[in-house]
Amino acid sequence: MTCSSVGEETSFSLSSSEQLCRQVSLTTIRSTTHDFDDGVVIGLGGFGKVYRGNIDHGSGTIDVAIKRLDIMSNQGAAEFRAEIEMLSKLRHCNLVSLIAYCNDSIEKILVYEYMPRQTVDFHLFTSHVPLTWVQRLKISIGAARGLEYLHTGSGTQHGVIHRDVKSSNILLDENLDAKISDFGLSKIGPINQPTSYVNTGVRGTFGYIDPDYFLTGRLTRKSDVYAFGVVMFELLSGRRAVDMSLNEEQCSLSRWAKLCIKEHKLDQIVDPNIKGQISSKCLKEYAHIAYRCLHSRAKERPTMAEVVFSLQISQTLQEKFDNSASPAGIIGITRKMQKYFISPLKENSGHSHGSMPMDKDDCNKMRDGGDQTMSKGLKVFSYKELKHATNNFHTQMRRGRPSTSAWVFTGWIDKKTYAPSVPGVALAVSVKRLHHCYCGNLDKNKDIYIWLTIIKLVNVYLCIHNAV
Structure with missing residues (x-):
């Protein structure tokens, strides 16, 4: 040009x-x-x-x-x-x-x-439907890859320093894939040395500005890394980079998050909307790399390539956690169900709640309402209740990618009554909506089986059946 x-x-x-x-x-x-x-x-x-x-x-x-x-x-x-x-x-x-x-x-x-899903800022601070943890992790990885591409000089033969990384400059397409936007303040700079910098007037957004850049006027790729660390903690905490309504110790997200980690209070950083969804190992890996991004000395911060790598590790840890509670291990899991949710059965009942999936007779009896033992000691949800708990199975409530047979949605229920609740309030649950019935004789167009994981109690599955 x-x-x-x-x-x-x-x-x-x-x-x-x-x-x-x-x-x-x-x-x-x-x-x-x-x-x-x-x-x-x-x-x-x-x-x-x-x-x-x-x-x-x-x-x-x-x-x-x-x-x-x-x-x-x-x-x-x-x-x-x-x-x-x-x-x-x-x-x-x-x-x-x-x-x-x-x-x-x-x-x-x-x-x-056109980006139909607007900005990360909108979803975190304006939307009434909270992003799930899996969605936030996916957004982190996408945005990190975009910044890595800028910093490595691909397409320009020079590195590009964005200079205004923030949640409102990360847009989302229809699949919630993150895309970096707004390059009006960007600078092209050398990429041959990690410590190379551009002398420039300080520009950016309060709360995301690298303190080292603010003091010296030396803009480096690590200035973007600092700002991205703030974005990562926004995604984790659901809090703005700066919130003047909070006390002095908490109004700066970067300062407060670093303090929580130093005091081993990592759980206090997690957004209540996603508590119970995060693997502890994933959380530690994610918080560790975000914390490194906020190091006061720029040279101690990771590169964006390192950030991408750590986020991919976080994603793998989360997937292992999610898969450990999948229907693949359902026979063993349902034995826990007896201990936590099901009253002991009489020896002559003729039914075993530890055998899932159900056989044809069980399916038929549940469909006809004739098997009372199948729901004994369980909370049986109606399809209408689960629609309420998951905001009508809204796409924004989906967790990760679907399996061959099901989507998993985040839902909310009251801790004591298990009545459906509004997003972000009460107990977070995962609702698995199967695409078909594992019992071969049911009409697949009329019957849906939904497995519910009570995340904050135990990783067990409840069987709920209702004709649509």
């Missing part, structure tokens, strides 16, 4: 290798935003308003997010140019793609791929 400056105006011409980012007319932008109607505004930042629209792309049209520079904004032509220069050269699945731009008189507009 070549840039030429004429006063405050900047014109752009794209090289043939950068045609993925094309220039569009102001007429096209006005048409798709209904002349910048507030009814299609989907966001507002330091740059200006963001509108939703669609433009021609390839052989069809695509949904886009259109960021319009506010003439009163503190950001201006320099940030506009930087954004185009960066994203025209960078292509990665964990970076938001720049589709086009418009540079018409005083109008400076950037057109990005």
